[in-house]
Amino acid sequence: MQLALSGLTALRVWRAIRAGKLPGVRVGARVDLPAPDPAPSSRWTQKAFDLAFLGIDEPLDQKRSLHIAVPDAKLRIRTRGTVCSVFTRIPAGSFVDVGHGVAIACPELVFAEMGAAMSRPVQLLLGYELCGGYSRDDVDPREGEITYSVDPLTTPEAIDAYLEGCRHMPQIWQSREALPYLLGNAWSPIEAIIAQMIVLDPCESGYGLGEIELNRRVGAAKKGSRVPDILFAGTHVGLNYDGGVHFGLENVVAAAGTEGERAAIAAARAKIVGDKRRDRELLANGNAVLPVTSEDLYEPGGLDVVMGQVITLIERETGRNLSSQKKWLAAPGAIKWRQQLLWSLLPGERGARLLQEIAAKDKQALERYRRVVREANEWFRQVGSQRGPGIKAAVIRFDR
Template sequence: MNLTLDRLSALAAIRSIRCGTAPGVQSGLASLRRTGIAAPELPEGRKRWSASCIDLSALGLARDTRGSHPIEIAVPSEHDRIRSKTFSSILHTAPLPKGAFIDAGQDFRIASPELVFVEMGAVMQPEVQALLGYELTGSFSRNPSDPRGGTVAYGIPPATSVEKIERFLSQCEGNAGVTQSRQVIGYVANNAWSPAEAVIAALMALPLEYLGYGMGRLVLNDRQIAADELARSGARGSRVPDILVPGTCVGINYDSFYHLDLDSVIEAACACALAPNDKTLAAALENARRSVRDKVLDDLRRNRELAAQGLVVLPATSEDLYRKGGFDELMLEVFRTIELLSGKDMAESRRALASHAVCERRQTLIWSLLAWEQGRSYAREQVERERRGILRIKNPQIIEVDMVI
């Protein structure tokens, strides 16, 4: 059997491989051979295509990974289309760059990360496609079966890079999705470390017409080496600010709900209250308290050490994203800091805050992109707005957002 997974089916496979849940692919995405489309072949002993023909377990995918949606496959010709509701056959009529697919073994090929990004430009909101770009070029991967709420893999090699996607796009003339993809990739930066960091960076970078703040491509997780005299005085040898705004001395560090493990202090304190004379529990409470305190002190020292190197890094928190108006408030502080310390005119970005109606729409967008249950309803609201043309004229065939984020 030969089968070439495409579009969202390929994206699910890429995520599974990156998350380490594809038992048939142990060597990682980068080691897989680049190839072309294979004509589909029925498994031995089968006379017609059906759901029972395909075992995706080698790629770490259950048949219900995308619910009732068909498995998307690329086919080399009209003759090779599979006549079954289980499958959606995709014929690429325009030429694709060499090596647009990857041989995943077990008789499966999958669309490359670059091709998946380009294809999503035809069916995805620009803001969501930008987040996909940050994921594919970053060191994290969303869950293949539950991209919004599932377990995220961190600290993994990128699937591709901004430069590789741009090079791929330069050879994709005539393919669906190219126009939007060329626009969106300009707002994506390499090396995002988490989904929340990607949301912040995307919103900052995207233009005002996409409800962003118009700051252009940013610099993510760029290690700053301490000056010799700082290192000799006891400072850390290097620090890594999450986001830096090019041409300025200003950046952002994001601290999530879990940045400080306060729950461990509460749990230890409750245990001590039940057994006040237990020295082991008392020591556990002190260790938990000290761990949180050490983290707070390290954060403060990080900001001091970066400031001593000419960088002002403002903290961003989960509350800035989830609280209504919180992110607009943070960005106003970022604009003012840039203007005061770097002398850069932020008048264009300030336009993002000029309209109450636009700020309301942006807040809905932010909530739709976050990893919480309510985000699903906000995402549906965003898609419906797109389809009705309330925000801007857009492709009416926008895919269901929860399949992607």
């Protein structure tokens, strides 16, 4: 068998690899897109897809489709439960060999493809994951277990260079629009969400507070030097996320009433003490690092309060005028949409529901836009037929 996996399927495989769920898989060299071949089977059937080594062994259907890449439309696979994408103009080496005749889309191509499968905030969050030191669950990326302390798969710079070579990919414009807000070196999903909210422009339901650095070591580059989660560029103002999982408090709850309760409490206490010492050392080095708690994220207006304090500190240190950001911070409409965006990105039932509502509104807006473009195209064609080639040249084209 020879096959190339792309889109959501390739993303699923990358996540499983990073989580250590596929110990038998070795990530090989980058290769060009191969033509599909079912050999030793004579044709593509459900049994011809031998992908158990990638953790894909369930029957294919519309709910769990297999996303496949082919280099020519004539090579499309039409087996039930498969979705084929034709790639004719993508950079060389866009796939990665994972053995057994199978290649998966490289991380940069996965990001580019998600412009047609995800809303822009969700795609941007995926970019933080691909360029960061954590990985979401391959089966349940929203609520599943997170894998930490893994190597990044790519960088914002590599994605930028890759997108320059992509042509005629569905909604590639969304990937390019998201790129300026993408940062590398995020160490956790919550950290990435906070960073994304900071750098997004106010009109994008963000705070628009400029450039930030993620996990830049402060002090001498040695063991024991302190690393704030987020540092605002050109300042000594930073943020650290301190959640229940961060402190190990969930272990205390899980161990309640057992012999391990005392050990769990001691471990959580040690983590809290370590963080307090970190904050103390950062303060002694002239850094104002504010803690962000899970309550700040889940309670209405909580993160707005933190960002208002950040604005005060930045203005005090640098003399910058952040009056426009303060106006957006207090605008009732902006408060509502910013809170909805934040909650939609967080785990939990409320976030899942809001994300569906936002996606539905985005889909309706895109459909309205396409309808207007089609009507404009038709109008220009009719007018052009009456007024000559000059009008015909003005026909609006919409790249689907």
